[in-house]
Amino acid sequence: MIKDFAGKFLANFGLARVIILAFFIFLCIMAVVFQLDIAELLTSSLVRIGMWGVLVLAMLPAIKSGIGPNFGVSLGILCGLVGALTALEMAYRLGDSVQFGGGTLFIIAILISLPFAILTGIAYGWLLNRVKGSEMMIATYVGFSMVSIMKIAWLFLPYTSPEMAWPIGRGVRVQISLAGRGITRLLNNFLSFNIGEVIVPTGLLLFFAFMCFLVWLFMRSKTGVAMHAAGDNPRFSEAAGINVNRSRMIGTTLSTILGAIGILVYAQSYGFVQLYEGPMFMPFVAVAAVLIGGASVRKATITHVIVGTALFLGIQVVAIPVANAFTTEWASMGEISRKIIQNGVILYALTQAGGE
């Protein structure tokens, strides 16, 4: 009976996830064995979870609407970056006449990025409706192409603020510091408190929870339910009178918007806006996180998002100090284990999807 239960558990939970969970537990035990600073590890885990949470959440509407994990969420990220840079430029151009606080600036950045994200999302959804069956591959390459065309755009866009533009030459910097605008760790520090030595980034986690709640609410609306149905069984939904293509478009747009907001949350916590190559490989982290949480390329829930983010980002936080404590020669071990886990779990999910 125990064997039966174990078999069922394995089948439901998936071998890849069991291995990853075991690895995580192993890392935690090692962290205790090596007497690492557990409080610090927990603190940075919480920050990482909040940082990545919204980006991982962006996978949910995409998977639910039937386009699969959004490998092209970098499009949304780019919209968010445009929003951030425009908001910073605005603050600079208006100068001393209007003193924006960090909070206002953050909201302005979101508001500016929204129209971009909606338009991009609609166009992207239109494209994905024309390539049913190969969405993942095409999304990946659309993302790659847009990131590389934006690399040219960053050279030409008229951002002149000294914190962004190179003092000589053309274009904006590779990494823009948010220090001095009051945005750095804005959410992290909001209502933040300590439990023992663990610092809880309350605002950051609350914001993530709030976004989860909004998505949860949306999925319960009429449009949300229709979208879920369209993703679950397109043919049946079509017969029931649901406009499948429209639902997929809404899912894609929502995912793009969440991507835009996600990168702003990420940037304020990180303290820098990363341009050029920055957004290139971010989608893969988000995809892997939701898959580790238990989602498949066809099914995902908010629980999957939260569990996956906690597990995957937790591993990333713990792996590096553990590897370093084990031997200083293995400095790259954290990054390597991330690559193997991240792409291993995506591969696993692809083989589980079972062909056409």
Added chain:
Amino acid sequence: MLTHTTIPEEKVKGNPKQNLIKFLTKNMVTIMFLALVLAGYLIAGMNPFLFLFDIVARMSRNSFLVLSLIIPVVAGMGLNFSIVLGAMAAQALLIFVTHWGITGLPGILLCIILVTPLSLFLGYLTGKLFNKAKGQEMIAGLILAFFAQGIYELIFLQLVGGIIPMNNTTLIMSQGIGVRTTVDLTDGLKYGLDWPGVTWGMPNLLRPTLPWTVIVGVIALLVGYLVYLLFFKGKRASAPKLISSAVVGGLLVYWSVNQIQTGSMINMVRIPLLTWFVILALCLFIVFFSKTKLGQDMRSVGQDRHVAAVAGIQVDRVRVIAIMMSMVMASWGHIIFLQNMGAFSTYGSHEQIGLYSVAALLIGGATVTKATIGQALLGVFLFHALFIVSPSAGRQLFGDAQVGEYFRVFVAYGVIGATLALHAWKTLLQRKDKLGV
């Protein structure tokens, strides 16, 4: 639907204007790139000699790799992004052979002998994986390449020098563990295949100048045709074809003789003969292979897996073989590529060639379901021509070479994205057509 009762497409002969439009739409990508390269060339104001010099080197180094992509396309598995694994295997062997200190052509041969079983094994595993993800081979290949990158880094960044002993201060990083980020092949395997004469102190052996290559090539073709007529009693080519090829050949020989007599810069361009023989051999092999039983099976699997299975073809086995063949060719191709480059980025070269080779194939006019040798070679030419001209064109247009460099990377990603999207759209429309929706 009505369209299915009509005569097959190729039998319909429209008027010349329709044919022209059809030709243009069919070859849109290639024509667009031809125009782009031409415009870039004119804007950049390239020195034609330097251009020729560069393009010859680039074509000889990259053609083999791009050709290695053809067989999986024929087998219906799309663009084989997993050639990156073959390239990793090649780099692994180059590192070890450099460490053992075997140089020149013998070193290259040793690499090729040793890399074959390794890439066969990797190909087998990849093929098995692709069979589990049918219909998603391309994304699986792409992610597999990222996954393998992790394993590769684990081995060469963390294990080599430590658990896998390697005492070599030029190869291993100063802390005694991990291979350096660049591996230099100078005075080792560099030009092992391109300039094999170097080993015997004759650097120009098997490396004739461009005009001489053209003259000898034209004569060889002529002799070959005569032998074919005399001994094989083959069909004679039609008169217009014969006359036009004779004129082209004559002009080429005249041009070459002229170049040699005037002693122009063109005489500095040398052709790595051995490398081109290897490329030619691969082309002949692909043609020959497509006529064998296995090659025909592969084609049927590529056209329709289910029909092929009903016809008694072991679909999964054929698909695994296709990937194994492609993987071996890719590993050989990457050895050819790197012996010409003379140095490589240990943790980046393989990913780059995966992207660039696929893009080159598509620029030549290939699609996810159809790729020919001609398309591969044309694609290599156009892609590298664009690579050569775009930085200078960028500097001329925007005063910034960076723009041109970003642009060519965008082109590589963009052409893959656009081709895939067009193909998926077409397939979707066909499926709808079949269902009669």
